[in-house]
Amino acid sequence: MGQKGLPPENRRITEAVIDPVFTGRWSPRAFDPAPLPHDTVRSIFEAAKWAPSCMNEQPWLFLYAVSKADLALYLELLVDGNKVWAKTAPLLAFLFARRTFASDNSKNNWAAFDCGAAWMSLTMQARMHGLYTHGMAGFHRDRVFAALGVPEDEYEPMCAIAVGRYGDLGDLPESLQEREKPNARKPLAEVALEGKYRK
Numbered sequence: 001m002g003q004k005g006l007p008p009e010n011r012r013i014t015e016a017v018i019d020p021v022f023t024g025r026w027s028p029r030a031f032d033p034a035p036l037p038h039d040t041v042r043s044i045f046e047a048a049k050w051a052p053s054c055m056n057e058q059p060w061l062f063l064y065a066v067s068k069a070d071l072a073l074y075l076e077l078l079v080d081g082n083k084v085w086a087k088t089a090p091l092l093a094f095l096f097a098r099r100t101f102a103s104d105n106s107k108n109n110w111a112a113f114d115c116g117a118a119w120m121s122l123t124m125q126a127r128m129h130g131l132y133t134h135g136m137a138g139f140h141r142d143r144v145f146a147a148l149g150v151p152e153d154e155y156e157p158m159c160a161i162a163v164g165r166y167g168d169l170g171d172l173p174e175s176l177q178e179r180e181k182p183n184a185r186k187p188l189a190e191v192a193l194e195g196k197y198r199k
């Protein structure tokens, strides 16, 4: 633990047999600033593109930063609590959901759901490249439209995302070093019920 490139031990315990790709995904804060290969960057967004969506609307729009100038611009849109660690990520992104269906301009009530699927696809493809992602709701929602040139009437910002290899735990502030480990989950019996709802 604490060695550059080596993430903390993952002690996640599951209640049924699942592929380790699911427990191996977690949201670290110690990112290695080394740039990602161009093909890897394309690969994670390509994976996101293949997510299912209502009416195959594909309401997601990813804007991403990999250049120094873009990374600085994106970082400024994050809240301070995220800036402090996301500053080393070699890729930052914002995920937007298109508010309406292209076919008839009616409100797309499933856009957020579909964007969730796309983000998870990106995340899992990133894992398959040995990378980690970290989603962030902590960004300045009121500033992203002007800063990134996104029309507010068309898109709703969903999430900011950091992507990269695991970095050096020692580079994080001490308070964050303590939190830097894969967390747990609610019991399966609380989140998946057979038959009717019950407490």
Ligand SMILES: Cc1cc2nc3c(=O)[nH]c(=O)nc-3n(C[C@H](O)[C@H](O)[C@H](O)COP(=O)(O)O)c2cc1C
Residues within 6 Å of the ligand: 025, 026, 027, 028, 082, 134, 135, 136, 137, 138, 139, 159, 182, 183
């Ligand atoms: C939509 C979304 C918003 C999040 N916002 C933040 C954030 O602003 N800052 C942060 O440090 N973590 C953020 N997280 C990370 C979650 O806290 C984390 O996913 C959750 O605790 C589960 O842990 P795991 O991803 O390591 O399994 C966010 C995750 C998601 C999916």
